[in-house]
Amino acid sequence: MSEATKRHREETRAPVLAARNVVRRFGGLVAVNDVSFDVRAGEILGLIGPNGAGKTTMFDVLAGSILPTSGEIFLNGARVSGEAAHLRIGRGLGRTFQIPRPLPNLTLIENIMLAAQGQAGEKLLANFVTPWRVATQERAARTKALELLELVTLTHLAHEPARVLSGGQRKLLELARVMMADPAIILLDEPAAGVNASLLEVIIDRIRDINARGITFLLIEHNIDMVTRLCHRVLVMASGQLLSEGTAEEVARDPRVIEAYLGGAA
Known part of the structure; x- marks a missing residue:
C-alpha cells in the first residue's frame, strides 16, 4: 500500500473527537481563537506550541473542565459542547493531568x-x-x-x-486509572514532564501498547523527541490559534512554527 493511500485512509476515518470554531475568552483575553480540528480514530495526535499558546485551555474545553465561549465539541459524533467533564467520561473520554494527584x-x-x-x-x-x-x-x-x-x-x-510513588510512577498510575473507565480516547497532559529517562521509555511503550488496542490519544507535550517518536500527526498552536498541522517533520519545517518558537531564528 502506498503512503498516499495510507494517508487518504487515515484522513477519511471518522473523528472520535472534533473541535469546530472553538473560542474561549477570559474577560478580554482570547485564550483559544477559532480553533478547529479532528482527532481520528486510532491515532496518536500531538498538540504542541510555545508557553501561553492556549494548549491547556483547549484541553480543558475538550475535556469539559471549562465550556467554550463559542464553537462546538463533538465526541463520537455527539455534540457535547455544554456537557460537564463527568458526562464526557461516560461517553468514553478520559484525561490525565500534568501533575497527577492520586x-x-x-x-x-x-x-x-x-x-x-x-x-x-x-x-x-x-x-x-x-x-x-x-x-x-x-x-x-x-x-x-x-x-x-x-x-x-x-x-x-x-x-x-x-x-x-515517584513522579514517573504517578504518571503510570494515572494512565492505569484512566484506562479503568474504558475510554475510547485519552487526553494526555504532558506525560513526560518531571519523568526520568528510564521511566519515560516505559511510558512511551505503554502508550504504544494501549494505542495498539484501538484507543486514541491526544497529547500535549513539550518533549519534541517524544512527540516525534509517538505521534502520527502534530498540531501546533500559537497565540490561541491553530498555526500548523502535519507530521512532526512537516511542522518542524514550517516557517510559521519556527517563527513561533524561535522568533524567526533558523
Whole structure:
C-alpha cells in the first residue's frame, strides 16, 4: 500500500473527537481563537506550541473542565459542547493531568478501582438489596485493576500507598486509572514532564501498547523527541490559534512554527 493511500485512509476515518470554531475568552483575553480540528480514530495526535499558546485551555474545553465561549465539541459524533467533564467520561473520554494527584493514603489498586464506572455499590440501597451484585462487580473491578497495574509495570506496588510513588510512577498510575473507565480516547497532559529517562521509555511503550488496542490519544507535550517518536500527526498552536498541522517533520519545517518558537531564528 502506498503512503498516499495510507494517508487518504487515515484522513477519511471518522473523528472520535472534533473541535469546530472553538473560542474561549477570559474577560478580554482570547485564550483559544477559532480553533478547529479532528482527532481520528486510532491515532496518536500531538498538540504542541510555545508557553501561553492556549494548549491547556483547549484541553480543558475538550475535556469539559471549562465550556467554550463559542464553537462546538463533538465526541463520537455527539455534540457535547455544554456537557460537564463527568458526562464526557461516560461517553468514553478520559484525561490525565500534568501533575497527577492520586489519593496518597489509598493503595494503588484502590486508586484505580475508584475509577470504575457504573458500580452498583455507589448507591447505598444496592448494598442491602443486591449485595451479591455489588460483591461481583467489586471482584471484577479488582481483577481489572490488577491487570492494568501489570500493564503499567506497577504490580509489585499494588498494595502500597500511592504516596510512595515517584513522579514517573504517578504518571503510570494515572494512565492505569484512566484506562479503568474504558475510554475510547485519552487526553494526555504532558506525560513526560518531571519523568526520568528510564521511566519515560516505559511510558512511551505503554502508550504504544494501549494505542495498539484501538484507543486514541491526544497529547500535549513539550518533549519534541517524544512527540516525534509517538505521534502520527502534530498540531501546533500559537497565540490561541491553530498555526500548523502535519507530521512532526512537516511542522518542524514550517516557517510559521519556527517563527513561533524561535522568533524567526533558523
